[in-house]
Amino acid sequence: MKDRLLPYWLLIPAFVIVLATTIYPLAYSFVTSFREWDLTKQRRPGGFVGVDNYLHAASESGFQNSLWVTTIFVVTSVALTLVIAMSLALLLRRKGRMHTFTRIILILPFAMSPALIGVSYRFMFNPEFGVLAKGIGAVFPSLEGTPWLADPDLAMAILVLTDVWHWAPYMTFMCLGGLASIPRETEEAARVDGASNLRIVFGIILPQMKGVLLVTAVLKTIFALKMFDQVVTLTGGGPGVSTETLAFFVFNVGFKWYDMGYASALAWILTAIMMVISIWYVRMLLSERKMATA
Amino acid sequence: MRRLFAWWGERALLALVSVIVLFPIAWMFLTAFKRPRDAYSLSLDFEPTLQNFATVFADPWNLGDMVLNSVIVATVTVLIAVPCASLAAYSFSRFRVKGRKFLFFLILSTQFIPAVVIVLPFFLMFRTLGLLDTRVALIVVNLAIVTPFVIWMIKGFIDAIPTDSEEAAMIDGASRLRVIKDIVLPMAAPGILTSSIFCFILTWNEFLFALILTRRDAVTLPVGLVSFRTERGDLWELMSAAGVMITVPIFIMALLIQKHFTRGMTAGAVK
Numbered sequence: 115m116k117d118r119l120l121p122y123w124l125l126i127p128a129f130v131i132v133l134a135t136t137i138y139p140l141a142y143s144f145v146t147s148f149r150e151w152d153l154t155k156q157r158r159p160g161g162f163v164g165v166d167n168y169l170h171a172a173s174e175s176g177f178q179n180s181l182w183v184t185t186i187f188v189v190t191s192v193a194l195t196l197v198i199a200m201s202l203a204l205l206l207r208r209k210g211r212m213h214t215f216t217r218i219i220l221i222l223p224f225a226m227s228p229a230l231i232g233v234s235y236r237f238m239f240n241p242e243f244g245v246l247a248k249g250i251g252a253v254f255p256s257l258e259g260t261p262w263l264a265d266p267d268l269a270m271a272i273l274v275l276t277d278v279w280h281w282a283p284y285m286t287f288m289c290l291g292g293l294a295s296i297p298r299e300t301e302e303a304a305r306v307d308g309a310s311n312l313r314i315v316f317g318i319i320l321p322q323m324k325g326v327l328l329v330t331a332v333l334k335t336i337f338a339l340k341m342f343d344q345v346v347t348l349t350g351g352g353p354g355v356s357t358e359t360l361a362f363f364v365f366n367v368g369f370k371w372y373d374m375g376y377a378s379a380l381a382w383i384l385t386a387i388m389m390v391i392s393i394w395y396v397r398m399l400l401s402e403r404k405m406a407t408a
Numbered sequence: 409m410r411r412l413f414a415w416w417g418e419r420a421l422l423a424l425v426s427v428i429v430l431f432p433i434a435w436m437f438l439t440a441f442k443r444p445r446d447a448y449s450l451s452l453d454f455e456p457t458l459q460n461f462a463t464v465f466a467d468p469w470n471l472g473d474m475v476l477n478s479v480i481v482a483t484v485t486v487l488i489a490v491p492c493a494s495l496a497a498y499s500f501s502r503f504r505v506k507g508r509k510f511l512f513f514l515i516l517s518t519q520f521i522p523a524v525v526i527v528l529p530f531f532l533m534f535r536t537l538g539l540l541d542t543r544v545a546l547i548v549v550n551l552a553i554v555t556p557f558v559i560w561m562i563k564g565f566i567d568a569i570p571t572d573s574e575e576a577a578m579i580d581g582a583s584r585l586r587v588i589k590d591i592v593l594p595m596a597a598p599g600i601l602t603s604s605i606f607c608f609i610l611t612w613n614e615f616l617f618a619l620i621l622t623r624r625d626a627v628t629l630p631v632g633l634v635s636f637r638t639e640r641g642d643l644w645e646l647m648s649a650a651g652v653m654i655t656v657p658i659f660i661m662a663l664l665i666q667k668h669f670t671r672g673m674t675a676g677a678v679k
Contacts, residue, residue, distance in 0.1 A: 121503035128496035135552030136518040142529035225662035227613035229630040243448040343615040381525040392520040
């Protein structure tokens with residue numbers, strides 16, 4: 115074998131997999147998104163209908179609702195995850211037995227199946243025998259018997275809670291990695307000069323963590339945009355449609371109503387949003403790297 | 409005095425974090441060993457029983473079949489994805505291939521495609537081919553999510569290996585493939601193992617694909633959870649027992665790679 119071609123040979127198996135499992139379905143659903151295809155009536159895809167499916171999305175309340183739900187979910191869960199992850203990283207970067215123990219167990223929520231997390235929180239927030247619902251009721255008697263998951267705002271809050279519980283540990287690891295890579299000298303000099311902890315964190319550490327925090331924020335945004343598992347196992351999209359995220363809505367259109375054309379169009383809208391964010395992400399990474407090497 | 413206060417404050421915070429992390433997990437484990445009527449009380453004073461595990465493994469739940477499905481799907485996915493990804497990662501890491509940046513960007517950007525988008529065409533295709541509700545179908549779609557991720561991760565590990573010994577061996581006349589087999593593979597082994605375990609965890613916990621593509625024969629553990637929601641209500645003690653079965657193997661693996669995990673993740677994401 116010629117060594118010159120080897121780099122390409124090495125790439126081929128992986129590329130065959132990626133092309134077959136992602137590029138092909140993408141192309142397929144792109145074409146389908148311009149057709150009419152009700153799976154309950156037609157076995158094969160129907161005629162082309164132009165951009166009707168996309169226009170339908172623009173005017174339909176279910177889609178608009180899911181867009182709104184997703185926005186609220188993404189903003190709150192990304193903000194909370196970042197603040198908690200950064201604070202935890204600052205807390206955990208010191209050495210100590212308790213620090214090490216906490217760092218080790220932090221991997222557990224991330225390894226836990228998101229579907230199972232949804233089920234567990236549903237159990238714990240059951241108003242009749244859920245341990246958290248009862249616990250909160252014991253501390254704040256006015257909240258006793260609150261139907262947590264039957265209230266639209268509270269259901270959303272618990273959905274965010276499960277997601278933060280799942281992701282904050284992982285993001286803490288990323289922040290810890292970032293903290294480990296910034297030089298300690300400036301911080302120590304400031305400490306010698308008597309600067310307060312708050313000043314050190316906001317004036318010295320956070321500015322240097324900007325790159326890592328940006329990456330973390332974008333990654334978390336992308337994961338949050340895909341939110342699906344806990345919606346199914348925790349709230350089922352309810353009460354009403356108050357926790358129907360975009361991914362869940364696409365799932366309903368495709369696999370409850372079997373409207374393949376419309377579902378494909380919705381899926382592509384979701385993909386477009388992700389693409390914009392991921393291109394922005396790569397750009398940002400590249401410019402950060404330039405700044406780092408300059 | 410103030411320093412003492414800060415010292416205790418820090419420990420109190422750490423303890424609080426540990427409780428928040430461990431409590432939901434601990435509660436599930438406790439519930440799994442409770443009898444049905446104890447499961448609906450908050451009492452910690454109960455007689456532990458293994459009855460729930462016996463129940464979930466018996467008819468009609470047949471959790472054993474789901475365990476088998478999960479094990480097979482996750483293992484085969486890892487066995488296909490990791491070797492292919494390792495080769496690609498090596499190529500990306502060591503060679504200046506034409507269009508390398510574009511190809512790598514292509515791989516990375518597939519990472520951001522929502523799973524719903526991928527599963528829709530596959531559902532239609534598998535329906536035509538009669539592959540719905542089979543493990544093969546699950547393995548194929550899981551590869552879509554896992555492969556780009558593993559390439560990314562392993563590339564981070566290979567980038568960190570110095571090229572000196574490879575170059576020395578090549579000057580001595582060893583071929584590139586020999587170098588990969590005898591020098592790079594052993595050095596990259598911890599990274600590849602970490603990535604494999606990571607890939608296993610992702611596939612093991614995967615929910616959306618399995619929910620859509622399986623019905624009865626190929627159901628995996630996370631989807632199996634949903635079946636404990638019956639007309640009689642949610643059977644929490646059985647769900648918890650199934651939850652324990654999902655979590656224990658994954659927790660063991662996660663703790664095994666804990667050290668490398670942190671490094672691999674940050675290397676992949678930040679660099």
